Amino acid sequence: MKKHNCEECAMRAKYDRAPKSLIGRFWRWHINFCPGWKGYMKSLDERKKDELRLKYELVSK
Numbered sequence: 001m002k003k004h005n006c007e008e009c010a011m012r013a014k015y016d017r018a019p020k021s022l023i024g025r026f027w028r029w030h031i032n033f034c035p036g037w038k039g040y041m042k043s044l045d046e047r048k049k050d051e052l053r054l055k056y057e058l059v060s061k
Contacts (some may be wrong), residue, residue, distance in 0.1 A: 004040035024033065 006012065015024035031037040041049055052058065 002039065002043070002052060004043060006037055006040040031056070031058075 009027070011023055011027035011030070012021070014021060015027045018024050041052070044052070
């Protein structure tokens with residue numbers, strides 16, 4: 001299984017601390033098309049996916 005760095009992503013951590021910061025807003029915009037984030041989401045179980053969808057206000061796909 002491929003290892004994804006999304007759990008330790010520095011930009012994601014900055015978003016979690018300050019979502020309205022420039023880096024935070026960039027990270028949130030970036031995950032809409034990031035292939036790494038998409039692969040990371042696919043690798044998660046449904047419960048964890050649902051938690052992240054709620055936390056980051058993502059549209060279910």
